[in-house]
Amino acid sequence: MDLRKLDVFVTVATERSFTRAAERLHLAQSGVSTAVRALERDLGVTLLDRTTQRVELTEPGRALLPEATRILAAVASARAVVTQAEQGLRGSLRLGILYGDLTPAPLRAALAAFHAEHPLVELVLTAPGTGGSLDHLARLHDGSLDLAVVIADTEPGIQRHVLATDEVVLACTPGHALAGRDGVELAELIHEPFIDFPPGWGMRWAVDHAFRAAGLRRRITVQMNDLSTILDLVRLGLGVAFVPTSLANDSADLRFLRVRNDAPSYEIALAAAERPLGAVARRFLHTALPAGHHLAQRAAGA
Structure with a gap:
């Protein structure tokens, strides 16, 4: 599972908006949408309900969010430990x-x-x-x-x-x-x-x-x-x-x-x-x- 796709999904889920997620990630909105769709294809489920007003998590999306957050936090922690050992x-x-x-x-x-x-x-x-x-x-x-x-x-x-x-x-x-x-x-x-x-x-x-x-x-x-x-x-x-x-x-x-x-x-x-x-x-x-x-x-x- 691609960590970048997980990061994009977590950002969209947190912001409840593809536009705000794109701004936060410094990506084009089309790139954010593509990453989420690719993750949904990988998992075979729909993670987000898109409307013109708001983005809402589906039941699979709500189940994935805490797990994805934990995975990203663990990866960030591992990187921080390595960096800390070398640079502070x-x-x-x-x-x-x-x-x-x-x-x-x-x-x-x-x-x-x-x-x-x-x-x-x-x-x-x-x-x-x-x-x-x-x-x-x-x-x-x-x-x-x-x-x-x-x-x-x-x-x-x-x-x-x-x-x-x-x-x-x-x-x-x-x-x-x-x-x-x-x-x-x-x-x-x-x-x-x-x-x-x-x-x-x-x-x-x-x-x-x-x-x-x-x-x-x-x-x-x-x-x-x-x-x-x-x-x-x-x-x-x-x-x-x-x-x-x-x-x-x-x-x-x-x-x-x-x-x-x-x-x-x-x-x-x-x-x-x-x-x-x-x-x-x-x-x-x-x-x-x-x-x-x-x-x-x-x-x-x-």
């Missing part, structure tokens, strides 16, 4: 990251140290899309990311190492009715208009879980996937928001109230799919994780 570590690290201050400082330091030690490695950093950590987990499963930083609950087939745990505090304006308090109960917030992340984001999951566990429902009026914008909307008086405790000292123009009794909390973890990692990803784990630690085989989510 090369290749790429495809890492899913979180926005801004949500990424723990030790991990940012590990990225800087890794880049300084291995300058020939290309760092391909991907921020989450509208689905938050769920986007990263999907990319870990389909092989388009090697590792990802996620705010996690549970997910089968994912290994993780917890990097940090943080609680949330309630952000409001100085003129808000609650601003003079030093703490608040969840039950006192059910009528407040909340500005929050969309479903799928880890901090949103943690807060929703805390309200459900208390038998309460809250009112979310604005959804935004950027923490700095959320704080700006709080400043405008459009609502209140839960934010990480670690950020409470960075905005002197707002008031931050701790949550009494079962404050929502979340874990930030470095996650990988349960399959062999390439040489570059293994080396980054060695840099990023505390000495003697390995990825804990726990399920991770968003």
Whole structure:
């Protein structure tokens, strides 16, 4: 089986588009189509359903994708080992990251140290899309990311190492009715208009879980996937928001109230799919994780 055909198939399957796959592979679109058709002839099956709007995997295509991804990763790892022995570590690290201050400082330091030690490695950093950590987990499963930083609950087939745990505090304006308090109960917030992340984001999951566990429902009026914008909307008086405790000292123009009794909390973890990692990803784990630690085989989510 031709590895180049497999690479083209995986790229088309990941991009869900022949056009985007051709751009990513620096090939003519006709060449991409020819490679996929040749692979389908080799296997005697149809791997992709083509429409004018979108490319979808068939059942054989869905079965082949993880296997093809593993084969290509194994070949890339073998090449990297040989190259590393001769020239030093090369290749790429495809890492899913979180926005801004949500990424723990030790991990940012590990990225800087890794880049300084291995300058020939290309760092391909991907921020989450509208689905938050769920986007990263999907990319870990389909092989388009090697590792990802996620705010996690549970997910089968994912290994993780917890990097940090943080609680949330309630952000409001100085003129808000609650601003003079030093703490608040969840039950006192059910009528407040909340500005929050969309479903799928880890901090949103943690807060929703805390309200459900208390038998309460809250009112979310604005959804935004950027923490700095959320704080700006709080400043405008459009609502209140839960934010990480670690950020409470960075905005002197707002008031931050701790949550009494079962404050929502979340874990930030470095996650990988349960399959062999390439040489570059293994080396980054060695840099990023505390000495003697390995990825804990726990399920991770968003």
